[in-house]
Amino acid sequence: MLNLPLAVLERRDEFMHRHIGPDEDEVASMLAALGLDSLDQLMNEAVPAGIRLAAPLPLGPPVPEQEALARLRAMAAKNRVQRSLIGLGYYGTYLPKVILRNVLENPGWYTAYTPYQAEIAQGRLEALSNWQQMVIDLSGLELANASLLDEATAAAEAMSMARRVSASPSRAFFVDAGVFPQTQDVLKTRAKYFGFDLIFGAPEEAGKHAVFGALLQYPDRHGEVRDLTGIIAGLKSRDAITAVATDLMALVLLKSPGAMGADIALGSAQRFGLPLGFGGPHAAFFAVRDEYKRAVPGRIIGVSIDARGKPALRMALQTREQHIRREKATSNICTSQVLLANLAGLYAVWHGPEGLRSIALRIHRLAALFAAGMQAAGYSLLTRYYFDTLDIATGDRTASLHAAAGDLGYNLRRVSENALGVSFDETSSREDLAALFQLFGVAADPEALDIPASGLPADSLRSDPILRHPVFNRHRTEHKMLRYLKRLQNRDLALDHSMIPLGSCTMKLTATSEMLALGWPEFADLHPYAPREQALGYLEMMNGLAGHLRAITGFPAISLQPNSGALGEYAGLVLIRRYHEARGETHRDVCLIPRSAHGTNPASAAMCGLQVVTVDCDERGNIDISDLEAKAGQYRDRLAALMITYPSTHGVFEAAVKEICAAVHRRGGQVYMDGANLNAQLGLTSPAALGADVCHINLHKTFCIPHGGGGPGMGPIALASHLAPYMPDHAIQPTGASDRPNAGQGAVAATPYGSPSILTISWMYITMMGGAGLARATRVAILNANYLATRLAPLYPVLYTGERGRVAHECIFDIRPIKAASGIGEVDIAKRLMDYGFHAPTVSFPVPGTLMVEPTESESKDELDRFVAALSRIREEIDQVERGVWPADDNPLKRAPHTQADVIDAEWNRPYNREEAVFPLAYVRENKFWPSVNRIDEVYGDRHLCFGCLPASEASSD
Structure with missing residues (x-):
């Protein structure tokens, strides 16, 4: 042992072995459970031979952690941070250190997921309700959402919302000439594919035009402050909806947009403590009048009650979401900027x-x-x-x-x-x-x-008081603020506690070393519109990351501008539309979308003015080739694109994917590939090899940017050379050299490179893993999914598998037969898992009545076995219900989750005992996570809508 070669010792210290959960012995044990001898054998059974890459990923070898950090430090040193007084929506800030250390740098906050399971997300939901209350107070409007991507895209959302709710028949939208130029850039892109005409002019000219809505800036790009009351009144008299882009810090002193009669207020919360970060990530805010609440884009946090009648928070009005309403959704927004919204809201809590x-x-x-x-x-x-x-x-x-x-x-x-x-x-x-x-x-x-x-x-000047809720008035010492943050954190289940097995979400490890550069001033304090020569380190890092992504996807061109996966989808479809226009084929307006595609796809297509035509799947979950051929033929002259997710959201590698792409190309269409499941492709295949033309890449999934409770994310797009001239450019800061082929193409986001500061996370991950590490991660992700599928299939049928009975990196368990026999459904199982200390899998998506599980490569065999033990015991509990031992309406599953309040009830009159309720397995006693509320009544919350802070008596207090 003492004489081991240095190279062997260095390999054992590689980052890959700390990122990937199962070690060699665990891999062998799991393979044995599958009846296999090697990972190669599993890959041969799970991944069709016809799509496999012939050579390894063309990336360098793994770089040790300290060396990778040194390389990133050297790049950071090439940035020159000057005092930027440029403005245009981006300003120097101070993030309070108590928030920096205990939220931004705390995995208890940044590794949580979107709060779909609200009972174990009450902490971040309370922080988001603070954010909404802050925005409501400052904007003077009745309702605010839980953040959007950036100010420019929020303005675009306001424009589309105005068209939905305005009584005016007009297709024209007025834009104040004082609106920030980056916002005007994005509005032009968005308006084109909605078929809106934009009219630019001085605010005083707005009332002269027949428009369905208007966007005014307050203060405007030149700093000018004017009372907009009369202008807004004139617009209202013509049935126009008025949106005001504004500045939260200015609104501390200024009359609110609501007080001036505005219908919508929007902007960026960046100056509430968020670092410049060369452009992001920053949370956008969006507030509206109460009458328009059902038309609001993005997520909204509302107050409901739990099973004990206690106030509890959850996402309200979810039927507006794109996963449910598809092309009829209010927006395609999925990942938002929740972590940043929480930081900004907590900034207001701290300062008061x-x-x-x-x-x-x-x-x-x-x-x-x-x-x-x-x-x-x-x-x-x-x-x-x-x-x-x-x-x-x-x-x-x-x-x-x-x-x-x-x-x-x-x-x-x-x-x-x-x-x-x-x-x-x-x-x-x-x-x-x-x-x-x-x-x-x-x-x-x-x-x-x-x-x-x-x-x-x-x-x-503002005359009304702001931030009167006690939460903004009682945390004035660091001790009190620290304890408040800790109380909120304790109410949330994140990856620092246990696995989050959400299908299609890829909740893997974000290593500490990947997060370190976020706090380096050279990356944190650079203005997005600073001269390029001051950002040489940023440009080097981003060019390096783009090079990695080109090698991984097989495409020659990358745009880093989209700052979410949903915006990446939109950007990819915009490229396709621009490509067809350049060829004189503007009539191509049909988008084929299989039922197995990702949930945001139909909404993204609708935003690009495309008619969505759904393609059926066969009984194995694959795209029905005959239906695809028929519809591609039917719409041959109008076919613009096919949107496909690969492996499909059904968790299957489809052997016919190349045939599918070829069928679309024969009819003149382009193939867009959703990047949600790219974690199953690395080192095995690539979007280019499969026949796609463009794909987006979820850096917050495959490449380790943490989900942050619902964002930030990044969704850069990779594309074939014939689409490269149509990538988004930027009006203020061009994205390439003066001879760039994409010059003048409209932007899709506020800054040229989306949210550059978090790109350092993905750069570190890829650099430390190397090509071999990424390939190993994908193989182990597929192993982990197949291990769970094999262990649990006797208890919960696996809905779809590939031709040889294997799944990809995720699998779907069919709960419908269980529900038919016992009355216990997928929601009951999801809530009961909380009592076992686990976040639920994805519920009823993409197939109603199912659970979709994705363990990722970061989970060890021990954690997978704990999950198997939990679901196995839950199946035994379901059997108790089926046999009539427990009543169908009074059992641990229907009552789940259980709280401490349940356990200390003076009277326990349930057919199961307290230990069965809260300590169903021995390991739970050792690592108990207590849900802070009982099951939440979703229907009550949507019938009794309330969107501000919790009542003072129910909020986390001292």
Whole structure:
């Protein structure tokens, strides 16, 4: 042992062995349970030979953790972080350290999933209800959702919502010329495929046009603040819906959009403590009047009651979601920015109304001092009323002043050839003011300037109180805040407690080393519109990641712009539509979508103006080739695309996938492949090898960006060379060189590279795993799924398998026969699993009455065996119901989950005992997770809608 070669010792220390759960002995044991001798034998049975890659992934060998971090550090050092006073919706911030350490850097928060199982998600749901209350208070509207992707896409969602609810017959939408340019860019892309006409102009001109809606910016891109009450009233008189893009920090001082009559308010919460991150991730907010609540995009947290009558939080109005309503959904949004929304909401909890007012007043005071100094020196201000931003006429000195500012360490906004813009923020200081005065030749002492009390118009000042709920007024010491955060965390089940076996969600390990760079200032503090020469490290890292993704997918082109999987779907379909247009085939407007495709696909197709035609599946869960051929032939002249998920969402590698793609290509269509299940492909096959033309990549699934309780995510797209000229560009910061083929193509997100700061996570994962590690991860993911399928199939029938009886990286258990025999359904099993300390699998998707399980490669055999033990005992409990030992309506499954309140009830009059309720297996006693509420009444919550904070008596308290 002491004489082992150094190379052997280094291999044993590879990151791969810490990422992948089962060791060699466990792999051998699991294979034996399958009756197999090797992983190769399993791959031959699970993965059709006709799709297999002939060579290993063309990626380098695994890089040791410390070396990978050193390489990333070297790239970070190439970024030059200057004081960016560019504004345009992005500002310097301070994230309170108590929130940084205990939320952003805490896997108890960042490894949780979307709160579909609300009974074990009450902590993050309470944090999200705080966020919604904060947005409601500041916007002056009655309802807010649980965050969207970014301000620009939120504005696009407002435009489409306005068309849904407006009584106007118009197809035109008015856009304030003062709206941020990146938002205008995204609106143009979105409007085209909805068939909307955009009218741009000064806000005062809005009422002159027959439009179904309007978007106004407050304060606008130049910093101008104006009372919009009259403008909004004029629009309302013509049945137009008015959306106001605004700034939460400015709204601490300014009259709210609701008070001015707006129907929708939206914007970014970035300046509530979220790092710049070269553009993201940041949570967008979205608030509306109560009458429009059923048309709101994204998720909404509402208050209901549990089985004991106790108030409990859960996602409300879920029937609006794309997985249910498909192409008729209000939006295709799936992953949002929940972790970032929670950070911003907790920022408000920490500072409270007085703290926020102090921050906002200080920002405005600095802007007022700057304005006074510039005027004293003879400069003309182009912004009359302002909160934090001013445009200054600089004449023929504009270029030289802009360059001199850069040399001094400041990035200013180039407004025009004759003007510069300056935006102040939370991090701005008196030293910054002095430096700016030196730059502009202002001799005045900032403290001696005679300035007005405010640069804001009196009729635009807020007079109503904000953030009156106790949660925003009682956590003023770090000790109290720390304990509040801990109480919330304790109410959530995340990956730091046990496996989350959600099918099609890939809840795998996010290693600590992958998260470290998020806190490095070189990555955290860079403005998205800083000069490119200041972001050389970012560009190197992103180019390296894009190179890895090209090798993995087999495609030659990558766009990193889409900042969610759903936006990746949309972007991929936009490329296909642009491609057909360039060929003079604008009539191609039909999209074929199999029933086995991912749930967001139909909604994404509808957003691109495509008619969805559903393709049937056969009894084995495969695409029905005859039905595909028939419909592809029927719509031959109009066929734009096929959207396919591979392996299918039914958990099967379809042998005929190449034939399917060829059938679409013969009719002139393009093949879009959903990346939800890419974790089953790495090292075995690739989207390009299968015959696809474009795919999106869920970096928050396959490549380890954590789910964060419902986001952030990233959904870059990989595409064939003939589609490359149609990738999204960006109006402010082009995504390539001056001769780039995609020049001028409209953006799909607010920043050129989506959410760049979290790309460091995927870069670290791929670098540390190497090609061999990624291939091993996929093989073990397939092993883990087949192990669970084999162990549990005698108790819960596996709905679909491949030709040789194997599944891919996930499997579907059919609960319908069990329900028919016992009355116990998939929801009852899901809730009972909480008593065993597990998150439920995916419930009733993609097939109603089923459970879809995906264990991932990160779970060890011990954890899989605990899950098998839990479901085995649950099957025994179901047998008790079937045999009449327990009543059909009063048993541990129908009563699940059980809380501490149940156990301490003075009277226990149930047909099962307390131990059976809460300690059904020995290991549960050792590692008990207590749900904080009993089963939630979903129907009650949707009938008695309430969207703000919990009542003070029910919220987590001191």
